[in-house]
Amino acid sequence: MPVRQREFSIVIQPAWTLIDEIDFVRLNKLALTEPESATIASYGAARMYDRATDRVTTQKEIKIVPARQTWHSVTTSDDPIIQKMASENTGNIFGTDVLFSLLMNTIRSTYSWDVVVTKADGKLFFDHRPTADIGKLASLQ
Numbered sequence: 001m002p003v004r005q006r007e008f009s010i011v012i013q014p015a016w017t018l019i020d021e022i023d024f025v026r027l028n029k030l031a032l033t034e035p036e037s038a039t040i041a042s043y044g045a046a047r048m049y050d051r052a053t054d055r056v057t058t059q060k061e062i063k064i065v066p067a068r069q070t071w072h073s074v075t076t077s078d079d080p081i082i083q084k085m086a087s088e089n090t091g092n093i094f095g096t097d098v099l100f101s102l103l104m105n106t107i108r109s110t111y112s113w114d115v116v117v118t119k120a121d122g123k124l125f126f127d128h129r130p131t132a133d134i135g136k137l138a139s140l141q
Contacts, residue, residue: 009114009129040090043081076127086123095126 052062074096076082082094103115103126114129 040085041081076125086125092122093124093126099126099128 053064056062076095076099079096082096085091086094099115116127116129118125118127
């Protein structure tokens with residue numbers, strides 16, 4: 001199959017200064033140690049995982065019942081809980097669960113999506129570009 005060329009979502013300006021460039025080989029060789037962490041707050045709930053879905057084959061099928069719940073797709077900058085935590089100086093890295101799970105689980109993305117990282121007052125805010133349908137992309141990965 002021919003490789004499909006995708007358009008860049010932003011144009012790289014000649015006036016921009018390259019700080020560092022990391023290729024995949026160098027990134028894979030990095031050995032990072034986990035820093036101490038603590039749960040600041042917990043919101044929402046996770047349902048139990050049904051292990052029967054691990055054993056589905058063409059000969060042994062099961063009926064999958066869709067979850068009846070409301071999915072909220074809010075950006076980091078629009079989330080009132082994140083805004084409150086940032087104003088109270090609780091934490092220094094902020095992002096939504098959908099965005100971070102997409103970043104952690106996507107080695108190479110087939111679909112186009114953009115992450116915007118903003119640094120303000122020593123805090124990092126990870127957000128997606130408004131034109132990216134990140135909720136849809138997270139379910140496709």
